[in-house]
Amino acid sequence: MNREEVIKLKDEAKNHLVNELLPFWTSRMTDTKNGGFLTHFDKDGKDTGEDEKSLIAQTRCLYTLASAHRAGYGDGKLAEMARHGADFLINKMWDREYEGFYWMMDRKGDVKIDKKIIYGQSFAIYSLSEYTLATGDRRGIEYAEKVFDLIQKYCADTMYGGYWEMFERDWVLRGPGSSGGDRKTLDVHMHLMEAFTTLYECTGKDVHRRKLLEVIEILQKRINHPEYRTGIPQFYKDWSIAPQIKFEIIWGWDRFTGEGKKVNVTDNTCFGHNAEFAWLLNHALQILKIDNGIYRQDFRTIFDHVVRNGIDMEFGGVFVEGPHSGGVSDMEKEFWQQAEVLTALLDAFIMFKNINYWDAYKNVHRFVFDKMINKGVGEWYPLMTREGVPIWKHMGHSWKINYHTVRSMVLSIKRMDRIISGL
């Protein structure tokens, strides 16, 4: 590798972020009529009119704007838009009777689904903490801490550790099976680590640090495969592995079979999650001021698993998932997995100075820039065939928004700047 090569990819990323990705959103996301953000756009970026404002899309938009502002983009305009989003979140989506944020509103701000879903609450903590860090508006951290306190009170499993994830509006645990009340997942615990990291970064409070350290230990000792360090998606309360099922309340379109079951229900790991876990853990350790050397072997194992099994050497990009011991079982390409693997592979290269990681980064970078970005529109296609032909084409939806794409560009640019300065 040489300096020019890195500079070229970095400039490509920066041009995409500043001239395509951010403008795609800033030009159309503000709901001037009802407050908050519009989040449903078709392949041409046209508002589809779907009458939904989901907790995750609203909070992720808030995160995107706040974090991009904090990273130095937008000349203050992104902070203004973030405030507009925080207003809607706090004034419309907060349940004043039972506390916590509702799961789904309509555009006007009336409740459509009143359940308390920890995946969504986790993004509320993450985005509201980032919002205060970015703007100084204390309302963000005030509500982030309220949600943290609610999660400790209602969701911690004081018998087996970890957190329950699916609740009724009044914080009564939901039923078992597809209601999700008897499951614990990689997804939720990883995003709690992400959320508690930024919460702790904002408050410096001991209790936030302690619960962050505990959730890291849960991920390391209960959730990640003991040998392959790959994430296991679903568990029962006692951390025995549960067959992967589809929940009633979802935040993505995992491709399940007709009965809501995966073909290989107990031996699936997702490359994007594993890569995301690794860089989020690395980031958490940095915020905690803990040397990442304590998990050096785990980082190596996870990064190598992604590179060996998850990278498509023929068509480029990152596969969906495969067995823990290696191989691939789903060769399609999801947008968010590309985004998370980009950030992770740059961390891998910085950590180990191994050229294989840089080569893998280039592979995924090229797949994204050559095939996944919807040229002339500015956002990424959500799902493609292995070869890179779009399967789904919408640009925005309750669970396909700007958080993965913008974050991966902001963070990849930072990491490439660091690499460049060292060459």
Add this chain to the structure above:
Amino acid sequence: MNREEVIKLKDEAKNHLVNELLPFWTSRMTDTKNGGFLTHFDKDGKDTGEDEKSLIAQTRCLYTLASAHRAGYGDGKLAEMARHGADFLINKMWDREYEGFYWMMDRKGDVKIDKKIIYGQSFAIYSLSEYTLATGDRRGIEYAEKVFDLIQKYCADTMYGGYWEMFERDWVLRGPGSSGGDRKTLDVHMHLMEAFTTLYECTGKDVHRRKLLEVIEILQKRINHPEYRTGIPQFYKDWSIAPQIKFEIIWGWDRFTGEGKKVNVTDNTCFGHNAEFAWLLNHALQILKIDNGIYRQDFRTIFDHVVRNGIDMEFGGVFVEGPHSGGVSDMEKEFWQQAEVLTALLDAFIMFKNINYWDAYKNVHRFVFDKMINKGVGEWYPLMTREGVPIWKHMGHSWKINYHTVRSMVLSIKRMDRIISGL
């Protein structure tokens, strides 16, 4: 056994409660000058002047008064005294900055030890819930719920389950070893079960029920010996057994050797704790409306362990402790163990209709009434030799008060009434 025999013992208990025990306290405990309760009395019941008001003595006095009032004693006078105690607790012992109750005050109500010790917080929940149940004064449950919320936020170990127990004033976990920050104990978890039971009885809230069920499972699966069902006193965070050590902040005078270690540090179980656990669990199941048959075998095992190993067939009464597999290692007689075993053995007899339990009850009853009660004064000696000669003689202290003695009389009378009505 015959009806007259039970009536006779019940009348003896009732006479002691109404004419000796309650008057001992009601005649001298109210601190009319500084509020709250005086708690330090010598063998003659004379105020020793010790300048301490401990969280556990204040809350236990509150519990005693409230529960005796609820059981129909005192003609309203006990409720009035309870309100006097609740005033001091809430107005003087509550930390308005960091929340939670201080551990130790002086008589005037200034802070002597500002640590947040969960053993004490647990008694705050227990007594304040009982106070609201007894009097209807909503301040009790308001503060009980505040403490419950604090414990969930600051003390739950979300990695290994269970609760951390020793905190600084600002809820930062204390250090390891004698500071207690790395230990989990039978004592605290059993008293949290006791506290959450009365909290749930008062509120009927789902989250209180859920955390009560979880702490029962912790006691059953982590703390009680898998075979003998006896309580193991101390653990490390991951529930591996820890050698029993003395903590800096104590709530009793366990007889440790000079270096603060027990002789047999990893194989000690306390008969009084085991008996208390059994009847508290039975009571919790009753409040939860769960058939106690689900733990029938465990109840049998625990009661039999107490009767076979803990009852002194020669001199009467209950020994201090012994190895889990059976036998006795400390033959002295502690007041609180007698009290808890009385209640438990009546539960055992009601549950199993086995005359051995009644005979064991009679044994302990006679030891208490013939030897342990300080005749003409009204309270019990705290510690006696095996033969029944007083070793310690004080009637009241920060950790020797009316909660065990009054409660055992109130509850034994209730149980004997039930037995009598069935004969």
